[in-house]
Amino acid sequence: MRLFLRSHISFLLFALTLSLATVGLFWLDGYKSTRLIIYVLFLWVTLSIFFLAIRYAGHRRVFKRLEQGDIVASEFHLDEGSPFSQAFESYLAKQYHAYQIDLQKWRAKDADRNIFINQWVHQMKTPVSVIELMTQNQSDPTLRSIQEETDRIQQGLDTVLYTLRLETFENDFVVERADLKTLASEAINEHKRLFIRQHLYPKIQIDSDLFLETDKKWFVFMLGQLLSNAIKYSPEKGSNIEIKATKEAREYALSIRDYGIGIEKADLARVFRPFFTGENGRKFQQSTGMGLFLVSEICNKLGYQISVESEIDVGTTILIRIPTNY
Numbered sequence: 001m002r003l004f005l006r007s008h009i010s011f012l013l014f015a016l017t018l019s020l021a022t023v024g025l026f027w028l029d030g031y032k033s034t035r036l037i038i039y040v041l042f043l044w045v046t047l048s049i050f051f052l053a054i055r056y057a058g059h060r061r062v063f064k065r066l067e068q069g070d071i072v073a074s075e076f077h078l079d080e081g082s083p084f085s086q087a088f089e090s091y092l093a094k095q096y097h098a099y100q101i102d103l104q105k106w107r108a109k110d111a112d113r114n115i116f117i118n119q120w121v122h123q124m125k126t127p128v129s130v131i132e133l134m135t136q137n138q139s140d141p142t143l144r145s146i147q148e149e150t151d152r153i154q155q156g157l158d159t160v161l162y163t164l165r166l167e168t169f170e171n172d173f174v175v176e177r178a179d180l181k182t183l184a185s186e187a188i189n190e191h192k193r194l195f196i197r198q199h200l201y202p203k204i205q206i207d208s209d210l211f212l213e214t215d216k217k218w219f220v221f222m223l224g225q226l227l228s229n230a231i232k233y234s235p236e237k238g239s240n241i242e243i244k245a246t247k248e249a250r251e252y253a254l255s256i257r258d259y260g261i262g263i264e265k266a267d268l269a270r271v272f273r274p275f276f277t278g279e280n281g282r283k284f285q286q287s288t289g290m291g292l293f294l295v296s297e298i299c300n301k302l303g304y305q306i307s308v309e310s311e312i313d314v315g316t317t318i319l320i321r322i323p324t325n326y
Contacts, residue, residue, distance in 0.1 A: 008052060019044035114164050121161045128153050151193060155228065159290055162221055166294070169301045173215050180252065181206040183216060184243045187223035191231065199237035202227070205244040210252060212324050214302060222298045225291045226256045226318050232287070233280060233316070234260035252322040263310035271308055272296035 005012075022044070023037050132150050135143045165172050181204060188195070188202045195202055223243075230241045242257045263271060267278035275289040292308075295318075299306040303323060310316040 008055075011052075012048070015044060015048045114167070117160065118164055121157050121164075124157055125154075128157065147193065148197060158221070159225075159288070159294065162218075162294060163290065166297055166301075169218075173218070173301075175213050176216055178212055178214055178216050178219070179208065180210040180212055180245050180254070181208050183214075183219050184223060184245075186216075187220045187227055188243070190220070190224055191227050194228070194231050195241075198231055198234065200231055200234055201238070201240050203240045203242045205242060207245075210245055210247060212252065212322055214322075218298055218302065222295050223256070225295050229291050230256055230258035230260065230316070233262075234258045236260065247324075250323060250325070252324055254320045254322060255317055257315060257317040259315040262312040262314055263308070263316055264312065265310075268308060268310060272306070 019041055023040055026036060026040065128150055131146065132154070135147045135150070184204055184206055188204070227241065227243075234241065236259065239259045241259075242255070244257070245252050245254045247253075261280065261283075264279045267276075267280075270276045271278065271292050272295075273289075274293040276293075277287045277289040281287040281289060296306055299320060305321040307319050308316065309319070
């Protein structure tokens with residue numbers, strides 16, 4: 001009703017002006033009867049209300065749905081018969097059809113782009129694996145440097161691949177019964193060269209009887225991203241990176257703690273945003289700002305809760321709460 005009245009303000013002002021002008025003309029022509037003035041005003045008001053009532057009855061559903069924001073073009077059928085309603089419905093249908101065509105084109109382009117990037121990543125993985133095999137068990141400093149760069153390339157390719165797969169997470173999701181300690185060990189093993197290179201020591205504090213239902217591949221990748229961050233921001237050689245899990249009621253509390261440089265308090269609220277690097281990103285140019293974002297997205301997909309606590313020059317703790325029936 002309010003939208004209808006707002007859209008007819010100009011008519012109401014016109015009707016009021018016209019009624020006052022009519023009364024003025026009668027007054028100037030010598031008809032100074034109060035009854036006549038009241039009668040003319042009453043007639044104008046009655047006719048205006050009658051006109052607005054007819055218009056509202058004819059367009060009531062349109063204005064009601066517009067006020068409620070309940071406009072779905074594919075399901076919008078008024079069946080009111082008024083020319084305005086029919087024209088509005090026809091226009092909306094044409095716009096929706098054009099929108100669907102454009103949307104399908106963009107989806108097709110996006111799918112082609114994802115296919116291309118996916119194929120490119122897999123093609124790049126082959127030469128990277130060959131280089132990795134060629135430089136294994138070599139003591140030459142140059143070859144060790146090549147290994148380090150190969151690990152970075154491999155991690156970057158994995159990040160791209162999992163970012164693409166995140167869009168179709170449901171198609172790549174397999175639930176299995178898993179041992180939490182074993183999953184943590186797998187994630188550490190995938191980053192063992194990085195631990196050795198940085199002279200850092202992983203410390204697992206997880207009981208062997210903690211089981212959960214999850215997708216092993218996504219879970220290990222998630223832990224790997226957290227370990228990679230912990231290693232990257234732990235410049236102090238000889239320190240530990242702790243992976244700890246405890247059972248609390250009907251959930252596990254899994255934490256990854258480092259004793260590195262920490263995160264600025266002002267950055268804590270934004271660390272899970274894509275491409276956000278914060279103050280640490282200015283100090284470490286290799287930061288992409290995608291690691292914690294991917295972890296957060298995976299946690300949302302798996303139904304986990306994630307939080308972060310940090311203190312400058314003391315360290316950072318990432319806490320993941322995992323619902324469980326065990």
